[in-house]
Amino acid sequence: MKPFLRRLRAELFATPADALLSLGLIAVLSLAAFGFLRWAFTQAQWAVIRVNSTLFAVGRYPVEEQWRLWLLLWLLFAATGLSWGVLRSHPRRDRSGALWPRNDRIAAVLLVVLGLWRPWAMGLSLSIQARWWGLVALLLLVRWLAGRFGRRFGPLGLRLVALMWPVLYLVGMVLISGGLGLVAVSPSEWGGLMLTLLASSFAILLCFPIGVLLALGRRSDLPLLRWGSVLYIEFIRGAPLITLLFLGQNILGFLLPGGLAPDRVWRAAWVLTFFAAAYLAEAVRSGLAAVPRGQFEAARSLGLSYPQALGKVVLPQAMRVALPAMVGQFISLLQDTTLLSLIGLMELLGTARTVMANPAFLGKNAEVYLTLAVLFWCCCAALGLGSRALERRLDPHAVPSAT
């Protein structure tokens, strides 16, 4: 505690003027915090969130088919636990190799606290509370098992885990939309957090390959390819996303006879994808530009073919440079999904707006928007954390850390 106090003194109360400023700031901040907490715990009426929690989570997804989403959630939690454990059981050079490093212990405790407290505090029904407890328990159990026995599978285990996610994504798609013997659920009935995550993950996954191809196209020696890419990128970057979304919604209806046009949700998801691809292409291009030309020439002179030189030498280095910019792009893409509410889709913001239009909850805007902010912050924080972990993993000069 001593060093902490000493630091506090050095940083905040070094001179009388500093002390005055610090005290003033602390007073203002604590007043604001006090006001906020008083509002949150005494005045705010959180019933609007509790009653509409299903709507916020999955929108108008039919109740009798919601077991599919729960199943998907169980699979996701198990897969997360598995990946977490397997990654820890295969320690990297820069890691101490501990099975439960400090950050993991903190994460586990946080998970348990959130999983136990949050569903209870929201006053969800007992069966749903129990499901959340079960989910957290499953995640930690699988994490423990995978950490304990993961090493036995060797590098194959790591590869299988990497392969598991795309498969799980496809399984999730089938579970959500139906098919293969499941009742089809029309995308018009998807909504809430599920739709936000679905649309943004779809766009993030697909814009990546398209963006890389566009970036390569823009640097290509073939004029047709180069100018095609330039035109595409500049056209997309020259139009606001909302314009493109409206274009997708309104023009396609005229283009194709009713029923043939892809559903509104998919139209929007594709527009998001093509929009993000143009921006991503520029991020990737900046990465490519950062790789010295000699790298490519050296690779070629060693006898690597063009695709090999690109895929094994140039792109990995370019990606590492472009990663922060790309993740920034992904985060803004996640937030751009709120624009879908303007074209009448029920993603998080659309759900929020329809909830606020319910005469029973009129005027509960602050509660609803605050919840939205927290949800978005969680999603973006998760993306940011993931990207920083990836950056460390890709960093060839990483030093072993103490954690």
Add this chain to the structure above:
Amino acid sequence: MYRNRTRSLVACLLATGLLAGCAGEDGGVQSQKLSTITGRDKLICGVEGKLPGFSFVAPDGKYLGLDVDVCKAVAAAVLGDPEKVEYRDLNSSERFAALASGEVDLLSRNTTMTLSRDAPGGNGLSFAPTTFYDGQGVLVPVASGIKDLKGLAGKPICVESGTTTELNLADRMREQNIPYTPLKFQTSDQTFAAYLGDRCVAVTSDRSQLAGKRTSFPDPDEHVLLPVVMSKEPLTPATTNGDPAWADAVRWIVYGLMQAEESGITQANVDAKLAEAKANTNQADLRRFLGVEGDFGKQLGLPPDFVVKAVKAVGNYGEIFDRNVGPASPLKLDRGLNRQWKEGGLIYSPPFR
């Protein structure tokens, strides 16, 4: 993408041509739209989706509201089931395009009927009977003692800038030569916050909106809507000019709801009334209205008992009003212009003959 743009432009032109062609062909008795809907076994209804009392999603995922009930009534009359509706949330800029392209069968989305929207040279809509006569109103604190527009002389009035609301206020006040100070705000939230912060003695907006906002005030009973109506906003369901038979079907389903109220037929007693009509051959009006005799349904391409089905699903017009925006709802709107004609309102169904 450049190629895409040219392609969509060409397609757009093509589509416009096609639509013009369709309009000519579909003028027959048989409704193309009606058979599309029965074939699909689902009505696609365009709604606002975020308007208190008119259309919103309840916690259980079901759509509710006055506009929604019109969709349900039509679905019940055409398909026999009020739940066979797929709702599309449309914003104000895309609603007419969605109707024109056939993406929605029916637009029940607080749309004001105007000449340019109705005319073939304008949006080319075909309007059903008006389901809600809205209009611009003025909300004042009870304590201010203001009873009419004259009472607002020289006082500041809160209004959203850049809207027809602002223009209507200016017009009405100039007509009556009443000086006032408009306090303009960008959004509706700012406008009402200023009113509650006592920066003006009155706030003006559509009456349904004022009533909705009032419920969220700390003390709703301390505020009162003045009896003035400064503009005409007849909110009306619409279909396209392309299919008159479908437009007629929708029109008479809505009239059916209004006539049901006039005839005292409610969701609760519709079965009893039907039994009464069947038993009593003297009740010719009732028998025709409920489809026991005559061929009104057939003439419209609907089942003979379409009125019975619609009323059983959502109740008569008065019940729909009361439940969604009237005394039984948190909005507590007065029937006002939306009373039956016999009580001095504008709700009037032509005879079912």
